Amino acid sequence: MNYQTNEQLTEMNLHAMRIEYRRQQELPAMADLDFDERFSMIVNEQYSAKQNAKIKRLIKVADLREPSAYLANIDYDPVRKIKKTDVARLSDCEWIRTGSNLIITGATGVGKTYLLSAFGREACMKKLSVRSYRMPRMLTNLGIGRGDGSYNKIIQDMIKPDLLILDDFGIKQLDISMAQDLLEVVEERHHAKRSIAISAQLPVKEWPSVFKDQTVADAILDRLVRNAYRFDLKGPSRRPTVEHEPSA
Secondary structure, three states: OOHHHHHHHHHOOOHHHHHHHHHHHHOHHHHHOOHHHHHHHHHHHHHHHHHHHHHHHHHHHHOOOOOOOOHHHOOOOHHHOOOHHHHHHHOOOHHHHOOOEEEEEOOOOOOHHHHHHHHHHHHHHOOOOEEEEEHHHHHHHHHHHHHHOOHHHHHHHHHOOOEEEEEEEOOOOEOHHHHHHHHHHHHHHHHOOOEEEEEEOOOHHHHHHHEOOHHHHHHHHHHHHOOEEEEEOOOOOOOOOOOOOOOO
């Protein structure tokens, strides 16, 4: 490769093409391939690099709480009550493309956040956009947004992604203002046919108790629960315990 071509590829950010072309020049066996074969290999390298970069960006923007979570690494210990077939059926992320929801419930430490994050990562691998929030933080941001004028922008940011992950629902009761903020998010995403994946310690039947306003509760739960896939995780906490040295 001459200097000018090398510089042009660099300037166009076609680094994978430049590297692959140089590799081919250094490999004598490449001389036995015709131009179309060699050029196809060069283009494939650049295409793969572009796709991998996009997936990397999607995962970074998703801000998953368990960034190393993978569906392939899920523990199917029978005590957890997670069926491989249920995970397999949802692994193609078609439920996100059709605007269905996902609900994961279970006691503290059973792996709800990991499972949410694993599905979030899988969505990114399918080139779907994802955002992840802890429910308390999301509601705090919306409350602040009401006061500083950024409310509409925050709402729009929560409507845009293909999948919105909300972790830790129901850890405290929602007052009327918080419930209305949550309804705004849920309603807008429901209207746009965009998915929500949500986790909670409380079983779904107890979710109405989280709301002070039952009219708003009914509206939110109707949109969240009616078309949702569910996992109800069981078993002991999976969080590592810290062993303390006995005091003297």
